Amino acid sequence: MPKKGTKSKKKEVDDVPNQQENKLPDYLELQRTRVVCNDDAPIYVHTFICHSSLMAFHLLIMITFITLALHMFPCEIVCLVCLIYCLAYKLNFTYMHRYFYIKRLIDYITEYNSRLPTLGTFAAMGVDNSVSVEKFCKNFKIEINRLTEDDMEFDMIGIDASIANAFRRILIAEVPTMAIEKVFMVDNTSVIADEVLSHRLGLIPPLDADPRLFDYISVKSSELEWLPEGSQLSMSAPAHSGDKQKTFTSFSQSQKEILEKPLGVKFKDITIARLGPGQAIEFEAHAVKGVGKVHAKWSPVATAWYRMLPEVVILEEIKGAQAEELVKKCPVNVFDIEDLGNGGKRAVVAKPRACTLCRECIRPEESEESTEGASEAQESSAPWKQIELRRVRDHFIFTIESTGSLRPEVLFTEAVKILEEKCERVISELS
Amino acid sequence: MEHGSLDDSSSSTFSIMEEDHTLANSVRFVLNQDPRVAFCGYSIPHPAENKVNIRVQTTGDPAKDVLKDALQDLMVMCQHIRGTLDTAVADFRGNKPAEAMDIDLNKK
Numbered sequence: 315m316p317k318k319g320t321k322s323k324k325k326e327v328d329d330v331p332n333q334q335e336n337k338l339p340d341y342l343e344l345q346r347t348r349v350v351c352n353d354d355a356p357i358y359v360h361t362f363i364c365h366s367s368l369m370a371f372h373l374l375i376m377i378t379f380i381t382l383a384l385h386m387f388p389c390e391i392v393c394l395v396c397l398i399y400c401l402a403y404k405l406n407f408t409y410m411h412r413y414f415y416i417k418r419l420i421d422y423i424t425e426y427n428s429r430l431p432t433l434g435t436f437a438a439m440g441v442d443n444s445v446s447v448e449k450f451c452k453n454f455k456i457e458i459n460r461l462t463e464d465d466m467e468f469d470m471i472g473i474d475a476s477i478a479n480a481f482r483r484i485l486i487a488e489v490p491t492m493a494i495e496k497v498f499m500v501d502n503t504s505v506i507a508d509e510v511l512s513h514r515l516g517l518i519p520p521l522d523a524d525p526r527l528f529d530y531i532s533v534k535s536s537e538l539e540w541l542p543e544g545s546q547l548s549m550s551a552p553a554h555s556g557d558k559q560k561t562f563t564s565f566s567q568s569q570k571e572i573l574e575k576p577l578g579v580k581f582k583d584i585t586i587a588r589l590g591p592g593q594a595i596e597f598e599a600h601a602v603k604g605v606g607k608v609h610a611k612w613s614p615v616a617t618a619w620y621r622m623l624p625e626v627v628i629l630e631e632i633k634g635a636q637a638e639e640l641v642k643k644c645p646v647n648v649f650d651i652e653d654l655g656n657g658g659k660r661a662v663v664a665k666p667r668a669c670t671l672c673r674e675c676i677r678p679e680e681s682e683e684s685t686e687g688a689s690e691a692q693e694s695s696a697p698w699k700q701i702e703l704r705r706v707r708d709h710f711i712f713t714i715e716s717t718g719s720l721r722p723e724v725l726f727t728e729a730v731k732i733l734e735e736k737c738e739r740v741i742s743e744l745s
Numbered sequence: 746m747e748h749g750s751l752d753d754s755s756s757s758t759f760s761i762m763e764e765d766h767t768l769a770n771s772v773r774f775v776l777n778q779d780p781r782v783a784f785c786g787y788s789i790p791h792p793a794e795n796k797v798n799i800r801v802q803t804t805g806d807p808a809k810d811v812l813k814d815a816l817q818d819l820m821v822m823c824q825h826i827r828g829t830l831d832t833a834v835a836d837f838r839g840n841k842p843a844e845a846m847d848i849d850l851n852k853k
Binding site for chain 1: 820
């Protein structure tokens with residue numbers, strides 16, 4: 315770990331130390347912002363997150379030691395001590411190298427001492443990798459691709475995977491909807507059993523009711539009534555004014571006044587049960603507000619998912635017959651042929667967004683493995699070695715498919731609100 | 746619930762009930778961006794129990810305040826996301842009748 319850090323530091327010290335914003339070398343910038351996909355399944359993903367890694371601990375120790383020691387001992391002795399410290403971590407330089415290197419390191423550290431804590435990873439190179447709230451607000455973008463009544467696809471640029479995942483989890487499990495919970499059977503002579511029928515009724519996609527207008531079901535203790543004359547259980551149901559419903563629940567006012575349009579089921583063609591001649595089903599069902607965490611019937615989305623934006627890069631030119639082959643290989647037509655002047659053809663990337671990362675274009679052909687010497691010349695210019703598949707780390711393509719109770723953009727807004735509420739809850743617990 | 750030492754308030758573990766990866770991973774990410782934080786992480790002691798432990802070690806400031814700030818930052822980010830989404834939806838709806846044909850070709 316120190317090795318990697320010190321190598322980059324060594325490079326940096328040679329530059330003018332007054333520069334504040336430095337660019338990372340290309341390979342590090344690539345690792346910071348892209349995920350590279352190879353032909354095999356990934357077993358190790360490099361992540362650079364802005365926290366104190368082992369390198370910064372070494373830096374902190376060295377800084378405190380050096381600033382203290384420089385007051386008391388001359389520079390050379392401090393260098394020697396640092397030399398011993400580095401020896402303990404088996405750095406791979408010669409002694410003279412280390413001496414002069416450490417001398418420069420001390421100058422460097424005293425120069426950047428004050429700026430170090432705010433820069434994080436890559437601090438040694440002077441590159442700022444932190445994501446503060448102001449920066450986030452400045453760089454964050456949303457682009458909507460498709461927005462219909464039922465589903466929506468949009469891009470979120472500049473956000474981290476942990477927050478995108480939090481939204482996905484909330485959309486699936488914690489946005490409340492209404493679904494049938496209790497079914498009171500009056501008559502069921504069909505071949506479907508009562509409980510199976512009830513189960514099916516519960517799974518009907520959440521009703522066309524705005525769950526924000528409802529509260530969770532709860533029995534308040536104010537509803538407990540004292541019965542001075544003894545049990546009333548055998549009494550028949552008291553008549554309510556004009557209501558045809560039975561009295562297992564009663565509402566203080568008719569719900570017609572709260573809702574603008576009559577409650578209904580959104581999809582009218584779902585078969586609940588099939589009846590034979592002489593069979594009948596009669597029941598009353600009560601729908602209740604709930605969340606997907608408790609039972610999946612309350613999940614407001616058919617599903618919600620995201621993927622990172624794919625990036626397809628052609629490293630060396632692919633021409634002629636190989637280009638045509640490449641275009642044919644890709645099942646989603648990511649590549650396209652560009653005609654050059656003299657009748658030559660070149661492959662270009664036409665629709666990188668459509669790439670599903672099936673890795674067909676970078677898979678070596680099977681026939682190449684069996685032939686030996688003859689294909690060596692071809693292998694270096696093989697098309698599968700010239701293409702690189704990558705994913706952009708902070709660009710997410712979100713897709714939300716709603717089941718109909720709420721519009722997809724409203725669903726996402728609710729999910730964001732729920733994350734805010736969670737934060738507020740923890741804050742109030744802490745204070 | 747905060748578990749920490751009485752004399753050193755710069756590192757402590759916060760045990761939160763009824764939470765899971767949804768909040769904990771987001772808070773961990775925002776905490777990492779804070780320069781006052783020396784170490785932060787979260788763990789779920791047992792998947793059957795709805796509890797999450799968030800460990801925060803800072804370079805001097807009390808861990809509770811740093812965590813509170815991180816949560817506030819997360820809330821600000823959420824509000825910003827909501828606002829951006831609303832404007833994006835309004836723009837999309839505004840442009841839709843005019844560009845109903847072009848959207849498929851351009852945005853792909």
